[in-house]
Amino acid sequence: MAKASSKAKTNTESYLRMYTQMVRIRTFEDNANQLYLNAKMPGLTHMYSGQEAVAVGICEALTDADKITSTHRGHGHCVAKGADYKAMFCELLGKEEGYCRGKGGSMHIADQSHGNLGANAIVGGSMGIATGSALRAKLQGSDDVTVCFFGDGATAQGLLYEVMNMAALWNLPVIYACENNGYSEYTKTEEIAAGSITARAEAFGIEAFKVDGQDVLAVNTLSQELVARARKGEGPFFIELETYRYHGHHVGDINREYYRSKDEEKDWRGNRDPIVRFRAHMVSEGIASEAELDALNAGIEQDASAAVAYALDAKYPDISEVDMHVYAA
Amino acid sequence: MREITLSQAVNEAIAEEMRRDPTVFLLGEDVAEAGTPFKVLSGLVEEFGTERIIDTPISEPGFTGIAVGAAMTGSRPIVDLMFGDFIFLIMDQLCNQAAKTHYMSGGKLSVPMVLRTNLGATRRSAAQHSQSLHALVAHIPGLKIAMPSSAYEAKGLMKTAIRDNNPVVIFEDKLMYQDKAPVPEEEYLIPFGVANIKREGRDITLIATSSMVQVAEKAAEILAAEGIEAEVIDPRTIVPLDEATLLESVKRTSRAIVIDEGHQSYGITAEIASRLNEKAFYHLDAPVLRMGAMDVPIPFSPVLEDLTVPTPQTVAANARKLCAGEMIHAA
Numbered sequence: 021m022a023k024a025s026s027k028a029k030t031n032t033e034s035y036l037r038m039y040t041q042m043v044r045i046r047t048f049e050d051n052a053n054q055l056y057l058n059a060k061m062p063g064l065t066h067m068y069s070g071q072e073a074v075a076v077g078i079c080e081a082l083t084d085a086d087k088i089t090s091t092h093r094g095h096g097h098c099v100a101k102g103a104d105y106k107a108m109f110c111e112l113l114g115k116e117e118g119y120c121r122g123k124g125g126s127m128h129i130a131d132q133s134h135g136n137l138g139a140n141a142i143v144g145g146s147m148g149i150a151t152g153s154a155l156r157a158k159l160q161g162s163d164d165v166t167v168c169f170f171g172d173g174a175t176a177q178g179l180l181y182e183v184m185n186m187a188a189l190w191n192l193p194v195i196y197a198c199e200n201n202g203y204s205e206y207t208k209t210e211e212i213a214a215g216s217i218t219a220r221a222e223a224f225g226i227e228a229f230k231v232d233g234q235d236v237l238a239v240n241t242l243s244q245e246l247v248a249r250a251r252k253g254e255g256p257f258f259i260e261l262e263t264y265r266y267h268g269h270h271v272g273d274i275n276r277e278y279y280r281s282k283d284e285e286k287d288w289r290g291n292r293d294p295i296v297r298f299r300a301h302m303v304s305e306g307i308a309s310e311a312e313l314d315a316l317n318a319g320i321e322q323d324a325s326a327a328v329a330y331a332l333d334a335k336y337p338d339i340s341e342v343d344m345h346v347y348a349a
Numbered sequence: 350m351r352e353i354t355l356s357q358a359v360n361e362a363i364a365e366e367m368r369r370d371p372t373v374f375l376l377g378e379d380v381a382e383a384g385t386p387f388k389v390l391s392g393l394v395e396e397f398g399t400e401r402i403i404d405t406p407i408s409e410p411g412f413t414g415i416a417v418g419a420a421m422t423g424s425r426p427i428v429d430l431m432f433g434d435f436i437f438l439i440m441d442q443l444c445n446q447a448a449k450t451h452y453m454s455g456g457k458l459s460v461p462m463v464l465r466t467n468l469g470a471t472r473r474s475a476a477q478h479s480q481s482l483h484a485l486v487a488h489i490p491g492l493k494i495a496m497p498s499s500a501y502e503a504k505g506l507m508k509t510a511i512r513d514n515n516p517v518v519i520f521e522d523k524l525m526y527q528d529k530a531p532v533p534e535e536e537y538l539i540p541f542g543v544a545n546i547k548r549e550g551r552d553i554t555l556i557a558t559s560s561m562v563q564v565a566e567k568a569a570e571i572l573a574a575e576g577i578e579a580e581v582i583d584p585r586t587i588v589p590l591d592e593a594t595l596l597e598s599v600k601r602t603s604r605a606i607v608i609d610e611g612h613q614s615y616g617i618t619a620e621i622a623s624r625l626n627e628k629a630f631y632h633l634d635a636p637v638l639r640m641g642a643m644d645v646p647i648p649f650s651p652v653l654e655d656l657t658v659p660t661p662q663t664v665a666a667n668a669r670k671l672c673a674g675e676m677i678h679a680a
Contacts, residue, residue, distance in 0.1 A: 087422060121455030128453040137421055138454060142445050148414010149421060149446065156419040159374060159400060166418075179441075182411025189406075345456035346490050348514035 035298075035307050036316075038080055038236050042072040042295045043317055045096045047324045048105065049267075052095065052112060052126075056271040060332065062114055065126040067267035068096030073294035074199050074261045075100035077239025078167055081247045087135045087153045087166040089146035092127050093265070094139030097169050102134035105323055109331035116337040123337075123345065135164075144170055144177030147196075151183040154194035154255070165193045165250045173204030175220060176212055187256040188224040195246055196221065196258045199233065201265040206279050221258030233261030234294045237301075264288040350531040356389045358500035358532055359465070359521065362507035363390070363427060365536065367397055370425060373511060376403040376412050377429025385429060387467075387526050409435050413442040413464070417516075420462040421450060425511060430466035433520060434480045439464075447516040448491030463510045467523040468610060469560050470647045470658050479647035479654075481559075481610040483520045484617050487588050493517045493541060494588040498562035500530040502585055505539030513541070522560040522610075542589035546598070550578035553604040553668050556595055556621060558584060561608040567661035568668060577672050587617055592624060599625050603634040604671045608659050613641030635671045640664060 049069045055061040068075070071093075079088065079100035090097040098108060103119065111118030111129050118124075119131050130138030137153065140146040150168030157164050174180065175198060187194050204212045218228035231242050239261060246257045266289060268276045302308050308316075353361070367373045375393070377385075381404045384391030394402040405412040409430065416426035430436065436443070447460045468481035487494045493515055497503035503521060510517040547562060548569050557565035562583045569579040580598050584591055599605045605625055607618040618639035625637045643657040670677050 089418075119455070120453060120457065123455045124453040130454045130458060132454070132457045137418070138450070138458065140446075142441055145441060145446060146418075148411060148416075148442055149418035151411075152415035152418020152420070152424075152426075153422045154418075155415055156422045156424045159419075159424060160372070179410050179414060182406070182408035183415060185406055185408065186411060186415065345452045345454075347493070348451050348456070348459040348461075 032307050034080070035302055038076050038240065039295070039298055039302060039313070040316060040320065041076045041080070041100055042236065042298065043320050045072045045075065045099045046295060047320050048095055048099055048108065051109070051324045051328050053267070053271055055112065055328065061112055063125060064270045064272050065095075065112065066093040066270045067265065068093050070266035070288065070293075071096055071199055071201060071233065071263045073236035073239055073298070074197070074233045074263050075169070077236045078197055078243045080240050081243035082135070082165065082167065084134050085164045086247070087137055087150070087164060089137050089150040089153070089166070089168050090139040091146070091169055091171060091174070092139060092141050092143070093171065094129060095126070098129050098131055098136055098139070101131065101136045103131045103136065105327035106330050109327045110334050113331050113334070114336060115331055115334040117334050121337055121341065144174035144179050146170070147174070147177070147179050147183050151187050151192060151194055154187065154192035155190065157193055158190065163251045165195065165247050165255070167195045167197055169197050169199060171204070172198060172200040172202070172209045172213060172217065175217055176204070181220070184221060184224045184226060184256070184258070188226050191253055191255060193250040193253070193255045195250060196256065198258070198260045199263055200260055201263050203265065203269070203280065205269045206273070206276070208279065217260045218258065226256050226258050228258040228260065230260045230262070233263030234292045234297065236294055236298050264292070350533060352529040353500055353532050354527050354529050355497070355500040355503045355521065356387065356526040358504035359389050359507055360391070360393065362504040363511070364393060364396065366508055366511040367393075367401060370511075372423060373425045373427065374401040374403065375427040375429060376405050376416065378405055378407055378431050380404060380429045386431065387523065389526060390429070409438040410442050413439040414446065416462050417442055417447045417450070417460055420447075420460045421458050425461050427463045427465060427511065430464055432478050433466045433468045433482050434477050436466065436482050436485065443486065443492070443516070443518070444489045448489045451515070452491060459514050460516045461514045462516050463507070464516065464518045465507070466518065466520060468520045469522040469524045470610065470642065471654055472524055473649065473651060473654065475649040476646035481520070481642060483518070483587065484611045484615070486518050487617060491516065492588065493586065495519045495541065495586045496559040496584075497521060498559055498583045498585070499525070500528065500532050502539060502583070504532055505537055506585065509538045509541055512538075520559060525560065539585065541586045542591050544582050544584045544591035544594040546580065546582050546594070548579070548581040550580035550602065552578045552602055552672055553606065554580045554582060554595070554598045554602045555606050555608060555664065555668065556582050556584065557608040558587060558610070558617065560610050561659060564659055564661050564664060565608055568664035571661060571665040572668055575669070577668065579668060590621070592628070595621065595625065596629050599629045600632040603632055606638045606640055606664065606667055606671065608640045608664055610658055611641055612644050613639055614644050616641045635674070638667055638671060638677060640667065
């Protein structure tokens with residue numbers, strides 16, 4: 021289906037970049053989780069670990085001019101769209117040098133410079149924003165594309181159906197990316213979603229695709245094709261990505277056997293991990309050696325440790341900022 | 350000076366701003382060829398086309414969310430919400446998304462959008478098409494709230510709203526669309542947060558918003574015939590609020606009634622009265638009185654509906670009592 025466009029990514033540099041970005045997400049999350057467990061992070065956060073191939077496969081098909089909207093489980097999207105560790109950790113810790121000067125935190129992290137319009141703590145809350153960004157692109161004759169990330173749980177929100185209807189009527193350059201990680205908070209998706217998820221988009225005449233969200237190449241190949249078509253005015257599109265979240269709904273959701281088994285978690289981690297799979301593929305294809313990838317991992321871990329240390333020492337915003345930015349000048 | 354209707358004033362303001370700024374567009378239900386049920390937007394689609402005057406499905410949260418996203422990325426959308434009552438449908442997009450984006454992003458993102466909608470009872474439209482719900486959104490930091498009281502204000506405030514870099518909600522009184530007022534031919538803007546003293550007086554201050562400005566002015570005429578000189582002030586925007594002008598007046602007159610068409614409890618009248626009590630207490634000769642809509646859903650039957658909103662007679666009666674030093678127990 022997408023042989024021609026996939027060629028662009030079949031080179032060492034782009035494979036290494038996708039691998040690097042996935043490891044950067046996993047490493048970021050491991051550090052964020054540790055900050056929570058050590059009671060060094062205010063509030064709580066939602067781990068993206070396990071879903072890395074989704075964010076990276078899609079965002080590697082985008083440019084900085086393309087936009088995304090993210091979710092409460094948004095660190096992965098933020099890293100994949102190009103964000104910097106230091107400003108991200110600073111934001112998670114409520115520090116002045118955070119992307120949002122500490123005012124947003126984990127659930128509202130945004131990085132406008134790379135086209136990330138922000139995470140959103142209302143499930144499904146950004147579907148209108150993504151669609152509006154696409155309408156703006158069309159009205160202004162710009163060829164950028166907007167990707168709306170949301171989870172399977174958000175398919176239960178009516179807003180999705182309102183905006184997909186308008187996106188289809190107006191041929192907007194938006195891609196609805198449904199990350200189906202199997203759980204709507206603490207409930208199995210099959211208990212909250214009747215029928216087929218892709219059929220929801222197809223009902224509006226939107227081309228819908230289902231892809232293995234643990235296979236970064238499959239995700240990237242499909243994304244490149246759809247982004248290119250959306251730029252030409254053939255949008256909108258819908259992708260359902262089958263994936264899995266390794267942690268609970270949030271970092272404090274530790275005892276979760278009442279809704280999913282440890283065996284199931286073990287199976288996904290052991291047999292379908294997106295990083296392990298892609299790493300094996302790269303080694304077998306001779307793109308990188310185990311030693312080279314180990315060195316790459318170690319470098320990322322060092323970056324993360326340095327960024328965490330930096331953020332822990334960084335300044336909090338001055339208290340005079342509390343009523344700053346309520347209104348734009 | 351020429352006189353035009355409030356409806357024409359809104360239409361002119363939007364047309365002028367759309368000519369001036371190509372990033373301005375408008376979307377909502379039946380806004381293009383239909384020009385809205387109140388015909389406020391008639392003719393705009395002929396000039397600007399369906400690309401900039403966009404008919405939407407009946408999906409209020411959807412098109413409001415779309416406006417938020419367009420505003421965050423470089424457009425200046427105007428959302429047309431057919432009835433103010435539908436604000437309940439769009440609360441998440443307006444209050445959780447639009448209002449908070451600038452703050453949550455540490456000032457990096459902004460949402461320059463206008464939501465134009467309406468308020469006002471006595472149109473015999475019953476409980477779901479007659480509410481005045483501006484207090485709900487005035488409660489949310491990050492939103493600005495404009496309440497034009499005539500065609501002149503409607504035009505000047507709309508132009509300012511479209512140029513503002515924040516989400517602005519404009520409530521027009523749906524009973525005033527055909528009311529005419531002098532409106533200059535030449536361009537003007539009305540700044541936010543600047544109250545307008547509509548009538549000067551020394552005995553009592555009547556602070557009134559939107560539809561209630563006319564009510565207060567008529568009450569002032571009744572009172573003048575009895576020798577009571579009422580000052581009438583229209584704040585024009587309730588967020589931001591020109592507190593200084595209100596305080597200055599009340600310190601002079603020593604009495605005040607705040608009149609607004611929203612429900613009286615927990616409403617605009619309560620907020621303004623409270624500020625006057627906090628900041629002008631030692632200048633007051635009487636408690637500041639609130640007059641809002643009765644705390645009932647707006648009834649359909651005309652004989653019942655007319656009882657729910659302040660009238661020139663009820664305002665004058667209360668003013669008379671305050672000036673005579675009588676205690677009034679708010680309903």
